[in-house]
Amino acid sequence: MSVLTPARATGRITRINxxxxxxxxxxxxxxxxxxxxxxxxxxxxxxxxxxFAWAGLGARAFFRRTIAIWIxxxxxxxxxxxxxxTDGQIYFQFWLIHISxxxxxxxxxxxxxxxxxxxxxxxxxxxIDPTDLADGLAQVWHLPxxxxxxxxxxxxxxxLFLQDWRHLELARRARGLGDTGRIRRFAGQAFALxxxxxxxxxxxxxxxxxxxxxxxTVRTWARPSTFGAAEWLLVVIGAAIGATAxxxxxxxxxxxxxxx
Amino acid sequence: MPSRVPANTQADAVADGSAAGASLRASxxxxxxxxxxxxxxxxxxxxxxxxxxxxxxxxSGAGKSTLLQAFAAVLGGADEGExxxxxxxxxxxxxxxxGRAGLVLQDPDSQIVLARVGDDVAFGCENLxxxxxxxxxxxxxxxxxxxxxxxxxxxxxxxxxxxxxxHPTSELSGGQKQRVALAGVVAMRPGILLLDEPTANxxxxxxxxxxxxxxxxxRESGATFVVVEHRVDVWxxxxxxxxxxxxxxxxxxxxxxxxxxGARGAELAADGxxxxxxxxxxxxPVRTRERTLxxxxxxxxxxxxxxxxxxxxxxxxxxxxxxxxxxxIDLEIRSDTATALTGPNGAGKTTLALTLAGLLxxxxxxxxxxxxxxxxxxxxxxxxxxxxxSAWRPGRRRPRAPGPDPLSWSSRQLLTxxxxxxxxxxxxxxxxxxxxxLEVSLKxxxxxxxxxxxxxxxxxxxxxxxxxxxxxxxxLSGGEKRRLSVASALVARPRILILDEPTFGQDSRTWAxxxxxxxxxxxxxxAVVAVTHDRAFIEALADHELVIGGRSTPTSATPTSATPTSATPASATTASATPTSAPAAPE
Numbered sequence: 001m002s003v004l005t006p007a008r009a010t011g012r013i014t015r016i017n018x019x020x021x022x023x024x025x026x027x028x029x030x031x032x033x034x035x036x037x038x039x040x041x042x043x044x045x046x047x048x049x050x051x052f053a054w055a056g057l058g059a060r061a062f063f064r065r066t067i068a069i070w071i072x073x074x075x076x077x078x079x080x081x082x083x084x085x086t087d088g089q090i091y092f093q094f095w096l097i098h099i100s101x102x103x104x105x106x107x108x109x110x111x112x113x114x115x116x117x118x119x120x121x122x123x124x125x126x127x128i129d130p131t132d133l134a135d136g137l138a139q140v141w142h143l144p145x146x147x148x149x150x151x152x153x154x155x156x157x158x159x160l161f162l163q164d165w166r167h168l169e170l171a172r173r174a175r176g177l178g179d180t181g182r183i184r185r186f187a188g189q190a191f192a193l194x195x196x197x198x199x200x201x202x203x204x205x206x207x208x209x210x211x212x213x214x215x216x217t218v219r220t221w222a223r224p225s226t227f228g229a230a231e232w233l234l235v236v237i238g239a240a241i242g243a244t245a246x247x248x249x250x251x252x253x254x255x256x257x258x259x260x
Numbered sequence: 261m262p263s264r265v266p267a268n269t270q271a272d273a274v275a276d277g278s279a280a281g282a283s284l285r286a287s288x289x290x291x292x293x294x295x296x297x298x299x300x301x302x303x304x305x306x307x308x309x310x311x312x313x314x315x316x317x318x319x320s321g322a323g324k325s326t327l328l329q330a331f332a333a334v335l336g337g338a339d340e341g342e343x344x345x346x347x348x349x350x351x352x353x354x355x356x357x358x359g360r361a362g363l364v365l366q367d368p369d370s371q372i373v374l375a376r377v378g379d380d381v382a383f384g385c386e387n388l389x390x391x392x393x394x395x396x397x398x399x400x401x402x403x404x405x406x407x408x409x410x411x412x413x414x415x416x417x418x419x420x421x422x423x424x425x426x427h428p429t430s431e432l433s434g435g436q437k438q439r440v441a442l443a444g445v446v447a448m449r450p451g452i453l454l455l456d457e458p459t460a461n462x463x464x465x466x467x468x469x470x471x472x473x474x475x476x477x478x479r480e481s482g483a484t485f486v487v488v489e490h491r492v493d494v495w496x497x498x499x500x501x502x503x504x505x506x507x508x509x510x511x512x513x514x515x516x517x518x519x520x521x522g523a524r525g526a527e528l529a530a531d532g533x534x535x536x537x538x539x540x541x542x543x544x545p546v547r548t549r550e551r552t553l554x555x556x557x558x559x560x561x562x563x564x565x566x567x568x569x570x571x572x573x574x575x576x577x578x579x580x581x582x583x584x585x586x587x588x589i590d591l592e593i594r595s596d597t598a599t600a601l602t603g604p605n606g607a608g609k610t611t612l613a614l615t616l617a618g619l620l621x622x623x624x625x626x627x628x629x630x631x632x633x634x635x636x637x638x639x640x641x642x643x644x645x646x647x648x649x650s651a652w653r654p655g656r657r658r659p660r661a662p663g664p665d666p667l668s669w670s671s672r673q674l675l676t677x678x679x680x681x682x683x684x685x686x687x688x689x690x691x692x693x694x695x696x697x698l699e700v701s702l703k704x705x706x707x708x709x710x711x712x713x714x715x716x717x718x719x720x721x722x723x724x725x726x727x728x729x730x731x732x733x734x735x736l737s738g739g740e741k742r743r744l745s746v747a748s749a750l751v752a753r754p755r756i757l758i759l760d761e762p763t764f765g766q767d768s769r770t771w772a773x774x775x776x777x778x779x780x781x782x783x784x785x786x787a788v789v790a791v792t793h794d795r796a797f798i799e800a801l802a803d804h805e806l807v808i809g810g811r812s813t814p815t816s817a818t819p820t821s822a823t824p825t826s827a828t829p830a831s832a833t834t835a836s837a838t839p840t841s842a843p844a845a846p847e
Contacts, residue, residue, distance in 0.1 A: 131375055131376065153373045156373070156375060156429075159430060160369055164687065167687040170614060170620070170682075171688035172671075173619055173674065174619060174682075174749075175671075175688060175700060175704075175749075176672050176674070177690060178671030179671045179672055179704075188690060192687075199686075200369070203367055206334050206370075207370055207441070209333075209334045210363035210364075211373070212358050212384055213383070213387045215388075217358070217359075217389045219387055220389050220392055220395070222392060222395045222396065222399075223382075
């Protein structure tokens with residue numbers, strides 16, 4: 001199973017149109033990017049945690065897929081802690097580093113916010129099949145099929161590029177260029193890969209054209225992509241979580257607008 | 261919406277199953293690619309009737325592919341080139357009846373559009389506006405027609421030899437990929453099937469697979485058929501007409517296969533076409549005659565016994581660490597001998613070659629260079645390049661021989677010992693000119709100007725690259741690219757030359773040149789190791805054949821996983837290999 005062909009499982013979340021997942025994730029992020037405070041992020045995270053249990057992703061799979069976020073969030077938090085806006089009492093000071101009430105609050109808010117936006121995004125995207133996403137983008141959102149399908153077909157070439165890169169590397173050693181000039185070699189190799197990928201791309205374009213792609217004919221879609229009640233529900237849930245988080249933050253007076 | 265009108269009629273025409281053969285016409289037709297001075301084709305008059313099956317031949321550069329692409333309406337518009345004369349499919353301009361012609365091209369990797377087999381086959385139907393409820397039955401029928409049918413629907417996915425609709429296209433063999441591409445075209449129900457060297461990149465099994473699939477499709481559909489291929493014998497049973505294009509325009513010969521090949525066979529062969537019964541080497545063996553010993557004495561040892569250069573012991577090789585593809589390989593590579601590495605696709609031949617070349621780490625066992633190879637700093641008859649170099653740049657290159665493991669050698673130490681010719685020449689191009697390609701390794705060796713100029717002159721002369729020295733390697737033809745990739749390895753005068761599928765997709769002329777050149781190198785004492793499927797190549801050159809066994813198919817991993825087979829019994833040197841424990845990957 002490659003990234004391009006994940007198992008089309010039957011879990012609850014898997015069957016939802018990818019476009020709805022994209023929309024829900026965008027709506028949620030929009031709400032959470034309005035303010036930087038720990039209350040709204042904590043509320044959103046708490047509500048999301050309940051939903052993760054229903055997503056149909058096991059605990060193991062959940063942590064395996066979201067590991068990057070669990071690493072990134074604390075790192076961002078530490079950076080904010082050390083260099084964030086100085087406010088209130090200062091606990092520690094060294095050169096540019098100020099740890100203060102303000103930077104502590106900001107650090108906590110940052111960590112929670114990254115988790116609150118990142119975790120649902122990963123959970124939703126992890127179950128997206130690229131082919132289904134393309135179907136959705138073209139059929140539900142009516143993006144131009146030429147671009148959507150072009151991009152989808154292009155993704156298939158990524159695996160070939162990795163293979164090309166490996167061979168380019170070996171070939172350079174075989175040709176006596178492997179000992180010195182690492183940076184120049186890298187640049188040359190990157191250029192060679194660019195040339196190869198353009199060629200592959202144009203060959204693929206010809207093959208697609210030979211199958212009637214890009215003609216004037218109105219295209220039909222072999223795989224229906226629908227946007228029904230389940231999809232709307234997911235978007236509404238995303239909006240509801242975001243709205244609740246903002247409301248609680250407003251009521252508790254912790255709202256801290258990013259702009260302004 | 262005027263654009264929909266032809267669309268619908270087209271969909272209807274396709275939908276009612278009227279897939280009877282289309283007719284093709286060209287009158288005074290010509291095409292010049294944008295930015296080119298010469299016409300790819302000019303003044304072509306041609307008529308192909310519905311249901312005819314045509315093999316299109318012609319020297320490289322005669323515009324065969326251009327013609328196919330024109331019929332398939334993929335040449336592009338006025339910005340892609342200049343057109344003259346008239347070219348029609350069923351009396352209409354090809355672009356107005358897209359889908360009437362289905363085209364399959366050479367490179368299997370570039371033929372597949374989508375990630376799953378079913379989706380990929382459906383792609384063409386979608387583009388033609390075929391209603392959804394008709395698409396899936398067509399997909400199943402098309403997969404069935406090319407022999408990949410799963411004989412089932414969603415209810416009973418992928419059993420038996422067929423492929424499930426959801427099967428990832430990335431996990432197909434080359435032959436399967438081409439058959440899926442063919443199915444994608446067949447599902448469009450075209451009136452004409454156009455194939456541009458569809459089997460050039462396939463192993464012999466894949467070639468047959470695709471040929472049989474095409475024959476089956478034609479039997480059922482009655483579509484007109486035009487194939488471009490320089491291996492005539494592959495399609496001879498399928499076609500009923502041969503057309504030979506003249507370079508520069510016009511038709512050189514046209515008629516029944518026997519008549520055309522009989523009258524023009526020698527001429528075609530001289531142009532590089534593989535004509536059955538025409539030996540590209542002209543019947544002269546390139547090796548056995550040159551051997552110093554009297555023949556008829558298979559057991560005798562040559563007067564100057566070949567020198568051991570490289571050997572492997574219980575070698576296991578892996579593309580990715582931890583996943584061995586072949587193992588238990590014992591092999592000896594000696595000067596003046598040729599070893600062929602054969603076996604099915606995916607068996608690990610290329611991986612073995614790259615491991616022998618000191619480019620990939622062995623997964624198990626060892627590769628060790630003999631003292632002779634380690635001490636070597638150039639070809640035996642090389643005019644001792646060491647002297648000027650060490651005087652010129654003392655200390656840059658240690659006179660001390662490197663260790664026995666080629667993997668530990670520096671890139672420069674490899675150059676004069678083991679040369680590698682990659683399967684895709686484009687992977688090994690590192691400069692912008694042919695001359696640069698030939699010089700780059702010599703510069704890495706630190707040779708002087710005169711020496712470099714002399715060697716470049718010699719090798720470019722020998723491989724007919726002299727007039728191309730200023731050209732960009734990427735713009736060369738397939739045959740020229742292959743010659744350049746071989747030349748750029750030979751110019752460093754390695755004692756072992758390792759080649760990966762050197763004759764893949766080559767016309768008979770380039771093929772004969774390669775064979776003669778390699779024989780000549782061996783006469784100078786070079787050891788040749790070639791990954792190949794090419795029987796004629798093996799028969800012409802090889803002393804030993806090492807068959808690398810199939811992977812992950814326990815039934816086929818019968819005794820011959822890796823069996824030493826003597827291709828030319830005249831040799832007495834030893835190359836041995838014990839059976840690979842085929843699917844023994846511990847994971």
